[in-house]
Every structure is written in structure tokens, then in C-alpha cells.
Amino acid sequence: AQSVSQHNHHVILSEAASLELGCNYSYGGTVNLFWYVQYPGQHLQLLLKYFSGDPLVKGIKGFEAEFIKSKFSFNLRKPSVQWSDTAEYFCALNQGGKLIFGQGTELSVKP
Amino acid sequence: DAGVIQSPRHEVTEMGQEVTLRCKPISGHNSLFWYRQTMMRGLELLIYFNNNVPIDDSGMPEDRFSAKMPNASFSTLKIQPSEPRDSAVYFCASRPSDSLNTEAFFGQGTRLTVV
Numbered sequence: 001a002q003s004v005s006q007h008n009h010h011v012i013l014s015e016a017a018s019l020e021l022g023c024n025y026s027y028g029g030t031v032n033l034f035w036y037v038q039y040p041g042q043h044l045q046l047l048l049k050y051f052s053g054d055p056l057v058k059g060i061k062g063f064e065a066e067f068i069k070s071k072f073s074f075n076l077r078k079p080s081v082q083w084s085d086t087a088e089y090f091c092a093l094n095q096g097g098k099l100i101f102g103q104g105t106e107l108s109v110k111p
Numbered sequence: 112d113a114g115v116i117q118s119p120r121h122e123v124t125e126m127g128q129e130v131t132l133r134c135k136p137i138s139g140h141n142s143l144f145w146y147r148q149t150m151m152r153g154l155e156l157l158i159y160f161n162n163n164v165p166i167d168d169s170g171m172p173e174d175r176f177s178a179k180m181p182n183a184s185f186s187t188l189k190i191q192p193s194e195p196r197d198s199a200v201y202f203c204a205s206r207p208s209d210s211l212n213t214e215a216f217f218g219q220g221t222r223l224t225v226v
Contacts, residue, residue: 034214043202043217044154051212090154098167099144099204099215103153 003027004093006102013081014110021076021105023065023091032094033074035065036101039087047089050074061085083111115218117203123224129191132221135184136205144215145178145188146202154202160186193225 005024013019025033032051036044048059055067065076074091086109091102116135124130136143145157158168163180171178175194180186190197200222204215 032212036217043219044204045217046214049214097142097161098156098159099206100156101146101154 003095003100004091004102006089006091006105008105009103010106010108012108012110015083016080017109019076019078019081019085019107021089021091021107023074023076023102024072025074025091025093026072027093027095029096031067031069033065033067034092034094034099035059035063035074035076036090036092037087038090038104044090047076081107081109083109085109115203115205115216117201117218117221119221120219121222121224123226124193126194126225127192128225129189130193130197130223130225132188132190132201132203132223134186134188134203134218136186136203137207137216138184139207140205140216141183141208142206142215143180143186144204144206145186146204148200148202148220149198157188190223193223195225198224 007022034049035047037047038044047063048057050057050067058064063078067074088104088106090104093100118133141162143160147155157170158178159166160180178188200220202217202220204217206215207213
């Protein structure tokens with residue numbers, strides 16, 4: 001069974017539109033969650049992370065994510081996207097020391 | 112710090128040849144991961160080391176793949192013999208410790224093409 005699921009494979013938005021990318025996980029242990037971004041031709045970089053405490057996590061570049069335990073979700077949001085946000089976004093779960101990634105969501109922002 | 116360093120950045124090889132990918136983790140990091148990224152399968156975890164010891168290699172596709180970490184500053188991923196379906200981008204990542212409260216830092220990747 002997939003530990004991390006990202007249901008949106010490709011999202012296309014216009015600049016200034018709001019963004020929400022879905023991430024669901026299945027894991028019974030302590031939950032540590034991450035969102036990474038991969039710009040075209042580059043390596044993965046950390047956007048934000050959740051370990052404990054406030055379920056609303058702020059990251060870089062105006063991104064945020066909300067951990068909802070009852071829904072097993074950790075959705076990524078941004079109120080207003082820019083063309084430079086065009087990239088692939090990965091949700092990841094720390095599963096007993098292993099870092100497991102979802103399939104990724106490709107975001108295309110039209111200028 | 113220079114970050115995680117992978118070499119080569121690009122590799123083109125013929126089917127049947129041996130391929131060795133190299134990774135230098137960030138100094139002081141105790142955990143190291145090898146991932147394979149393809150369009151079809153996304154980002155797959157191949158193997159995970161902690162303190163130079165392989166902890167989980169369940170993601171290694173088959174016996175043609177092997178990974179070693181002879182010391183804290185170097186790891187290799189070897190494919191022998193290579194096949195066209197091994198074509199992918201291979202990423203190495205390191206993490207400060209086995210603690211759950213840390214993120215992994217990724218290298219630039221090695222783009223492997225097997226013809």
C-alpha cells in the first residue's frame with residue numbers, strides 16, 4: 001500500500017490563482033511530514049516540514065501546509081502563485097527512519 | 112558546506128556495462144539515501160544507510176544493483192550489468208541523524224542513460 005498519496009498529477013494555474021495540492025498518508029507511527037520542490041532540471045529542495053506542535057506550518061516562498069490528523073492529510077497551499085512556482089512538488093513521510101515520497105504533482109503556472 | 116555531491120552528473124553507457132554512481136554526503140550527516148526517479152515510478156527509495164550500515168535495501172530492484180558505504184564520507188551505487196530500463200535520474204540524499212526530526216538534503220543527481 002502506498003504510504004504517501006498525491007492525487008493531483010498535473011495542475012495548471014494562472015498567475016495569482018490560489019493553490020492547494022493534496023497529500024494523504026497512511027502510517028501508524030509518529031508522523032513527520034515534508035513538502036519538497038523540484039524546479040526543472042534541479043534537485044529536490046525542502047519547502048516546509050511538520051514534526052509536532054502547531055499543525056499549520058509556514059514554509060519558504062509563501063507556502064504553507066496544514067496537518068490534519070483525522071484526515072491523514074498534509075495539503076500544501078499558497079494564496080497566490082507565480083510563474084516561478086512552476087515545478088514538481090513532492091510530499092514525503094518519515095516512516096521509521098525511511099523518507100518515503102509521493103508520486104509528485106507537476107505544477108504549471110501560466111503567465 | 113558544499114552540500115551533497117554526486118558524480119558523475121551525466122552517464123551514458125551501453126547495455127551490459129557496469130555503472131558506478133558516487134555520492135559524498137554532507138559532513139557530519141549520519142544517514143544516507145539513494146533514490147531513483149523516473150517518469151513512470153516517480154521517486155523510489157532504493158536503499159538507506161545509517162552510520163554506514165545498510166538499514167533497509169528493500170527498494171533495490173534486483174541483484175544487479177548494489178550499494179556500499181565504506182566510510183562516513185562516501186557511498187557508491189553500482190549497476191552490473193546495466194540495462195536500458197535502468198535509465199533514470201539517481202539522487203543521493205543525506206540527513207544529520209536517524210532522528211525523525213530532521214529533513215534530508217539532496218544532491219544534484221546523476222542522469223543515467225543506458226543504450
